[in-house]
Amino acid sequence: MFEFVVSHYNYWAYVGLMMIGFYAMMAKRNLIKKIIGMNIFQSAIILFYISTSVKKGGVTVPILEHAHGGHGAHHAVNIMQYANPLPHVLMLTAIVVMVATLGVAVAVCIMIYRRYNTLEEDEIIMSIKRG
């Protein structure tokens, strides 16, 4: 059991990070803290995807060897030598999406701050109720 936990530490880290982010999004009353939680949550997913592409035993990135017509460009490609590039590419796209989400969330926070002069959720709700 202990061996299993240690050998998959990156997956445990992803679950832990995700729970921390989830807690911050749900329980924190400050909007910026919620945004930070959202970022931790999303980063955990990046960690998960990148973990799935790793192979043990000195693997490298596909473009480092046998590429760009260098010596040995005509060798057959042995996939066991390379980390899976696809999750990395997917995560590049996901990072772009997450940055856009962060941007929109912060922009909405600015709108809220200009209107209510606070970023505490309770105080905002109070001032909406007061009309």
Place this chain on the structure above:
Amino acid sequence: MIAQIPILIVVIPLISSLFCPLIGLWRRGLCYLWAIVALALCALASVNTLFAVIANGTIHYRLGGWAPPFGIEYVVDHLSAMMLVIVSVISLIVAVYSKRTVEQELPGRVVYFYTVFLLQVTGFLGIVITGDLFNLYVFLEIGSLAGYALIAIGEDGAPLATFRYIVMGTIGACFYLLGVGYIYISTGSLNMADVQQLLPQLYDSRVILTAIAFLLAGLAVKMALFPVHVWLPDAYTKAPSATSALIAPLMTKISLYVMIRVLFTVFKPHLSIELLPITDIMVWAGFVAILVGGIMALAQTDFKRMLCYVVVAEVGYIVGGVGLANTIAIKGAVLHILNDAVMTVGLFTVAGIIMYKTKSHNISDFHGLFKKMPFTMFAFVVGALSIIGVPPTCGFFSKWYLIQGAVIAEHWAFLIALLLSSLISVVLFFRVIEIGYVFQASHGGNAHATGHTATIDEAPLSMLIPTIAIALSIILIGVYNQAILSNIIAFAVPRL
């Protein structure tokens, strides 16, 4: 050129959204026309695709000529062709309708409104047309992000409602992404058709169970299924009228479409229905959503908020209908996606007109509206009758198929929920009709309403014509529902 039409459906609104701010720099007023031309072209392409699909069957389009599963593939089958037409035609109608209400509610932000509007439509269309799981996530986020922006510019309280929607929506999208990740690590593929072929050997794997749980949980947030609907009423009530007319009918329906795709295309119906108790849970989720949505709608004094809870209940219809898992119920659920999109857009356009004229969406300000705007209220009554389920409006037929499906599945609780929901809708809408018809404006309750009564008359034609068109199409879809069923939906339902 004809072969490129599937990609044009997505590319036209995307490119025109990029050019919209540039055109706005030159002539502000042109943005409206530009959006309409783009969406009209898009609607033409979608209708053309629908007829092509009806004539020749599923269309596969390879992006950049890369063969699937390595490249991204766009797949248009009967279900997605129908959804493409729903999205593009409704967004065209809302765009035509939006001119006056955007000028009134969002002065000085017209250019950006239409830019984001087109981006939103791009997201919706992309979700529907793509045959790739990760591509779907990207489009889901394009649609959601544009939606956040469109809602945040609404009335007081909209930014906070939007912020909550962002938090919930991000959780939903991230769960979907995680589910896709689990599918990818167990199959090595992201193409839906390919995944369907590769998965059956793995159906007893725990990774796949986790994947399907994450996918459905994420989509439940996006489709506002009870109890994760809490973001919806606030966000759609406080959004500008044109935004809620666009997003309220489409966003939830698109997520329901994705749910049907995941259940029956990515996984085989065999897994979703027989091996796992997913569909049983879905029927009960739908049951609770219908009842809670209806009861919460009864408690509202705000017209738009009431409609939002009606949307929550309608989501329950479709989730429950799919969960009944027999051919007639799923047919009814798919037909209800079409019907509910049309009914909801009809009611929200009416809410927008009333907001435009009376500056309020509170039901108590509706006094004497039937006399002052008879055509608008005609559209409202048609929409209301359709939600209640009175023939020959379209709402009756999908409800009828759902009831038949519930009888075949012998799921009496869901049947009772369907019938109760009709009764609740009767109370709900006749309350509004009573206030609008019986009470005269001179007796109007609060000073706010009476202050405006002198100026309230029929809506401008640019708003009225789209609204009446929707009301007529509610009746037409009802009358021709057999043609729609036998030509389109019969092929969209999986063989069970």
